[in-house]
Amino acid sequence: MAKIHILDEHIANQIAAGEVVERPASVVKELVENAIDAGSTKIEVTVEEGGLQSIRVTDNGSGIDPNDCTAAFYRHATSKIEHSRDLFHITTLGFRGEALPSIAAVAKVELVTSSGDEGLGHRVVIEGGKLIADETIAAPRGTDLIIRELFYNTPARLKYMKTIQTELGHISDFMYRMALSHPQIAFSLRHNSNSLLQTVGNGDLLQVIAAVYGTQAAKAMLPIQAENLDFQLHGYISRPEWTRSNRNGISTMVNGRYIRNFGVNQAIQRAYHTLLPINRFPLAVFDLRMHPSLVDVNVHPAKLEVRFSKEQELYPFVEQSIYQVLRQEVLIPQPVKQSIGGKGSSSFIQEQFHFSKNKNGNPLPEGSLPLLPSDTQANESAEMNVGSGTSSKTASVVDASAPPREYNQDSNVPSSIHGTSRSIHRLNLNLITRCGRREQRDMLCPRKRIEIFVQGSL
Known part of the structure; x- marks a missing residue:
């Protein structure tokens, strides 16, 4: 008797959800990235009870065609790539086609979308991977996704969720990174009717830094811009006197995608060598631009880890670019003889x-x-x-x-x-x-x- 059998699609989606949907912040990440890929200029995120009760993401993007509303919840269904060669030229934030089916397998999802300006939209309701409603309704252009009762059918996952404050901290941290990665988009985050983040979306990165870290931090930032044949670097770094106790103040983006890379962080710290106290770290927000073929983002479903094909050239480039900016600043104040009186006075x-x-x-x-x-x-x-x-x-x-x-x-x-x-x-x-x-x-x-x-x- 055969012992190997193919798993049911619903069970397979629940297993896949363990990799894609780790916590409420993972749901917010996937939905916000889809909204950015849809060309949105305004994204509103509303969460209740740390995202465990409900998560709502509303955007004014291109929307989803009515014929694609149900197909979007199939596994590996995506509009970002078509051929295998597209994996080497990924220009979008999402491409795996696993987010929506994984979320729908462990939560109650309601989708309202419209792809035109005539006011005609489509509504889809899925609970635990089962289609409940599929109808046409009136809706403005864009997409409105509501996730309720996350992990309601997987009590083991729900049992090990952290406190509301911890889950909210992960959500707000991700929203801060998204706002810093895309200053041209107006982001807003609300939790239990309390506003936590509000950006203008005029493309000014320094204003976003002020909204996230405060005006005093924005005043301590230095602009940085450099490029060579393969890479372009632009953003802001802090003066040596403005430091933090951990590396969470370092936000590195690659082609508009927030990443975590140990080599880039070490290059930043080497550029600040002898300028920072022990166990203190700078505040840095910059975006690295390179050809999509030079970076591989298909490493982990979370897409936070990437691999560079020219990392031996990238790390010295980042280090030298930051070092050149710091050496142009007067880091040690000099005594100044302040004159008084008129122009000809020697006092x-x-x-x-x-x-x-x-x-x-x-x-x-x-x-x-x-x-x-x-x-x-x-x-x-x-x-x-x-x-x-x-x-x-x-x-x-x-x-x-x-x-x-x-x-x-x-x-x-x-x-x-x-x-x-x-x-x-x-x-x-x-x-x-x-x-x-x-x-x-x-x-x-x-x-x-x-x-x-x-x-x-x-």
């Missing part, structure tokens, strides 16, 4: 602080007030008429470079002298408090001569 701000000392060279005791020295003793005696008791409106010119004088309070110096000096000191402190930062530096500069106008009786 400048000196970044120094000089603390007052007594005549022995020791700092003043705590609690004592340093006295501002005058330019000459004659000026002080002539301009500060202390003993007259009359109101004086004269100006005292103070040279901050002269050593301070100290008054002995036990001597016969009149107390009005001490009060006058302390009044001048308090006035000086008030001026420093009221002045801006530049004026404050001028007051503290030892070469700056300051005029303090004292009004009223001292």
Whole structure:
């Protein structure tokens, strides 16, 4: 008796779904890639409960012809390739024809699509691989796919799903990569009526970086653009001072497809050699363009791993391109002498602080007030008429470079002298408090001569 038999198509689809549909993020990935291949300019993704309850992807692409709606759910049914030689010239994101039948085998799928502008569309409902409805309805141009109760008929898979936050994190991470890969498409992601991502779709990659990583990260990015006979590279890399704790900030695209390649990541890190702290990684978003025959994407159903036919030339090209951009930047700040005054002025701000000392060279005791020295003793005696008791409106010119004088309070110096000096000191402190930062530096500069106008009786 024969022991080998052909599996039922439904069982085969469930087995294939284990490779294609690992988690809700895999469903979002396959549907969004189909929407991009359809020429969409606006893609909306709505998920509920981390994608386990429902996933909805709506686009304004070319749609599906009514005659192809049911055929799209057959295994290995695709419109991307026709011949074996097309595998060496893949220009689309999807080509295997396994996504829709694998999803329909483990979920409840509702498809509404229209390929024309006359408002006539088609609706197909499939539950667990069985066709439930196939009818004509009114629908706008584009495709609307709703996936409900993922893994409802495979409880073993559903049992090992992670938490809602974890599954949502995988979905949002993939949507961020898609938005960075295609800045010309307007993406939106909503979870339980909360907006998580919204891009404009005007083709500005820097705006997408700001929407994903924040405006501060976008300000720290440097544009990069290079090319040779085989490759083209364009995108943005971060300055060395803007780093992350892991490699998740590195987004590498090949012909618009997000990939993970260890060799490219190592080339990026070598370009930043000695510029990054230990265990810190840069933020990089760039797209590598090359002929489709130079890259093989038919490695894994997830299509995240690729093989390059000229990787020995690609890795040095990426490293040198990034290194050339970094070496053009001033990475270590230099001291700058900031001038003040007019064009012909020789005054400048000196970044120094000089603390007052007594005549022995020791700092003043705590609690004592340093006295501002005058330019000459004659000026002080002539301009500060202390003993007259009359109101004086004269100006005292103070040279901050002269050593301070100290008054002995036990001597016969009149107390009005001490009060006058302390009044001048308090006035000086008030001026420093009221002045801006530049004026404050001028007051503290030892070469700056300051005029303090004292009004009223001292």
